[in-house]
Amino acid sequence: MSHPDDYTVGWICAVNTEYVAAQAFLDEEHEAPQHVSSNDNNDYTLGKMGRHNVVIAVMPDGEYGTSRAASVASDMLHSFPNIRIGLMVGIGGGAPSRKHDIRLGDIVVSAPRDGRSGVLQYDFGKTIQNQSLQQTGVLNQPPAVLRAAVTGLKAHYKRKGHTFKEEINNIIQKMPRLQRKYSQPDPSSDRLYQPEVVHPVDDDSSCVVSCGTDISKLISRSERTQNEDNPAIHYGNIASGNQLMKDALVRDKLAVEEDILCFEMEAAGLMNHFPCLVIRGICDYSDSHKNKEWQGYAAMVAAAYAKDLLFL
DSSP states (O other): OBOGGGOOEEEEESSHHHHHHHHHTOSEEOOOBSOOOTTOOOEEEEEEETTEEEEEEEOOTTOOSHHHHHHHHHHHHHHOTTOOEEEEEEEEEEOOOSSOOOOTTOEEEEOOBTTBOSEEETTSEEOOTTSOOEEOOOOOOOOHHHHHHHHHHHHHHHHHOOOHHHHHHHHHHHOGGGHHHHSOOOGGGOOOBOTTOOOOTTOOSOHHHHTOOOGGGBOOOOOOOTTSOSSOEEEEEEEEOSSOOOOHHHHHHHHHHHOEEEEESSGGGTTTTSOEEEEEEEEEOSSTTOOSTTHHHHHHHHHHHHHHHHTO
16 A cells, blocks of 8 residues: 655546546556545545656546635645645646637646736636726746746757657557547547637537538638647646636637636636646637547646656
């Protein structure tokens, strides 16, 4: 059995898809902990990445939002008192704009920008007529040790690039059961619709069937060149709230006003109690065209980035 005091990295996932991806990137898997806090309801996977002992937890099935994330983090810290590095790793909805060419399978990393901590709780504040949302709370930024590691990893990628695709392919070769859900989908399925194109409510058909692929309905984007990172890594503000973002017009408004790169539902519950870095693989565009096709691969690229961070 593993002793909880030996673990210094806490890694939180929101859904099972993210949990599987995190487990797949462990260099070695350890036995269950000898003991946990008496009121700890979390499920844990223990293991090693690089030189770090890592404890991974996942939120209960069917439960989402900032409060549940905070509860998972609190239980983890009670049971593993020596955690010094916190990571929230998983999938999120992108907020592409003229300023940020965000695509499916890209990675967004929380980073302080323009007085923001890197995570903004967009459903907590006040709205004043004819003005944008005004935040009434402040979230902590990631710890200095993680921000320094991000800077170091940026420099490494600038010189040598990343090897996410190769790492994911190697894992899938070793774990062929992951092939169907966690491999990269066909890039042609990465379609960004114009904001006014809305997927019909209660229509489970694919976007190709329901919305079509007429060029007038899509936002045209050039293919990335060999000299560009693909997937790309974006650093900046992540919007967090208790509602799933599926509105392209609201997405675009917040992207412009707050320089948001992606949307998710957990990080705002962590930052002031479980100081961490938030890493999101982009699986959709935070609009009505959401589907699960890219979720597995997005979870894998996020986990790949997190592992690289721990190897510094």
